[in-house]
Amino acid sequence: MVRHLVVGDLRVQRIERKGGWRSWTIVWPEGTLHAEADRFLRGHDGSGTQKTYAYYLVDHLRWLERECLAFDTVQLRDLERYMGVVGAEVHMPLGEPWRMGKRPYGRSALSTAASCLKGFYLHQSSRGVNVDLGGKLDGTRLPSRVDRHRSLLGHLKSAMPTNPLAPKGPHRRHPKMLPDGAREKLLATVNSARDRMVVTWLADGGLRIGELCGLHLADLHLRENAACGECRAPHLHVCHRPGNPNRAEADTPSRPPAGAPCEARRSRVGAPPGRPSPWAAGPGPRPAGQCGSAWRGGSPGDASARRARSSTSRRPRRRV
Ligand SMILES: [Zn+2]
Structure with a gap:
């Protein structure tokens, strides 16, 4: 990973493809590709997820730059701290404020950010970078009755993936619907x-x-x-x-x-x-x-x- 003195200027770049398709990637201030982010985002090429993850990931990468953290040294505690500075309930010193003047992420945004970070660091881990962190993120738990009820062939499930960065507490039980009338x-x-x-x-x-x-x-x-x-x-x-x-x-x-x-x-x-x-x-x-x-x-x-x-x-x- 190339270290830069410029802070906070990584940006999301939209790429127009043949046939009207669009892709999203992350570039450095001078316009060169952020190789690690691009490799991860390419796995979601052409989907809405790619765009969503690009914007969540660029914020995290800017924060890493400010904290002078590299992919091979970042720890689970650092990621928890990042989730804390963007709005999660984390009981630890968070360091300097981040995203000044912007609203903290809500529960749904925190879940998406957690999925994005887990996916990104598992991708890094699969390439041999920070394998320890990948192991900590890739945990499983026993399925609950609700999990079994929700899943296809849930009665056969013996483990469910977990994400230590995801917000804790009960999930929303019902989808958002228009109020009566x-x-x-x-x-x-x-x-x-x-x-x-x-x-x-x-x-x-x-x-x-x-x-x-x-x-x-x-x-x-x-x-x-x-x-x-x-x-x-x-x-x-x-x-x-x-x-x-x-x-x-x-x-x-x-x-x-x-x-x-x-x-x-x-x-x-x-x-x-x-x-x-x-x-x-x-x-x-x-x-x-x-x-x-x-x-x-x-x-x-x-x-x-x-x-x-x-x-x-x-x-x-x-x-x-
Ligand atoms: Zn028809």
Whole structure:
């Protein structure tokens, strides 16, 4: 690792790739690549996680610079101290203040930062740098009843990974949902058909903001028995499509292989069965062969069920 006298000027750099894909990396003030960070972030290439981790990691790397700590000498106690200066409850001297004038991380941000740091130092450890620290971060514990209940084939689990940097205490048990009556109040407040559609589709379809903003006209199959043949009721397709002019992107875990069809998901929209859809005069059929399908929404409980599933995911996501 190259040591620099310049403090706090590491920055996140967005890289525009062919086909509209974007990647994020970390560079030194003079523009050269931060090799260790770049190697770690490349493991999440093309995903929203890469961007999130880049911004969490750059803050940590700036702090390391200020503390004059190198990757091969940093200890678990130093990482705990870092978590303390960004907002975690840590009972030890924290040293000089950090992120002056900014709000401390909340619980969710602390969890993400902890995952990012664990991933980064395990990656370093796998390359033979600071193996001791990697061993301390890579602990396991016995699964609890809640863990078994939440996991697929949970009854077979004998150990769960732990992260000593993650915030302690009980996890949030329920996903964040709109309070009762909020949808009606929102609908009464908005004053355009577009905004009413946004509120209705976010609530009914369980769409995320990026998914809604990234829709193309061809993705809307608002007539019954659309030509795609994948769903008889009015529905829409959510495609992982890079290069949207408004930069909206449906969340995707990783970049699909070149030449692969974009992954699509269908979510039912429109009026409940038995009532005509207000968007019945929608666009024509979607171009055939553009998308496959992976998931189908539909029943009224789908939106909440999907958010509940999302809440157990460890990937940081923007939720609606
Ligand atoms: Zn369709």
